Amino acid sequence: MRGKSLVKRAIKGDEEAFLELIHSYQEALYRTAISYVKNEEDALEAVQEVTYRAYRSIKTVKEPAYFKTWLIRIMMNYCLDVLKRSNREIVEESLINRTGVSEDFTYMEVEEALLTLSDYERELLHLKYFEGVKIKDIAVMWNTPEGTIKTRLHKALRALRNNFDEKGDVKRV
Structure with a gap:
């Protein structure tokens, strides 16, 4: 390689x-x-x-x-x-993008929801979903068992989902 x-x-x-x-x-x-x-x-x-x-x-x-x-x-x-x-x-500058006012309200909602999470949860979600780092690699990097990373990732996603449920935007069963 x-x-x-x-x-x-x-x-x-x-x-x-x-x-x-x-x-x-x-x-x-x-x-x-x-x-x-x-x-x-x-x-x-x-x-x-x-x-x-x-x-x-x-x-x-x-x-x-x-x-x-x-x-x-x-x-x-x-x-x-x-x-x-x-x-x-962290100021809500996600309302403004490089060209002016953003029309993408979904992006703003996700950014706002991410701000409700802990730094650790945001880092974990960022690595996994924005940078595409594998769970195995995150586990090695953080010197944490893979199962623990999976559990924490699941909890972070649940917290993010609950944020949307509270707003009434998305209802999951």
């Missing part, structure tokens, strides 16, 4: 391999950042900072197959640190 060999080369100090890896994952990094910081400028700054942090600590990657997971985890930790440091509440 080409990705693993690139990671191995990057770990050994090959800067070109590292840049190629970062380039291939920059969209995932940006999406992760924007989902936390909610504005383009901060998200771009986060991508830059995480690229630097990843470069600085590339030698700590133990399993090349989990490089993307490792990188996304650095981004999530960085964004959480930024939000804590600024001591601000």
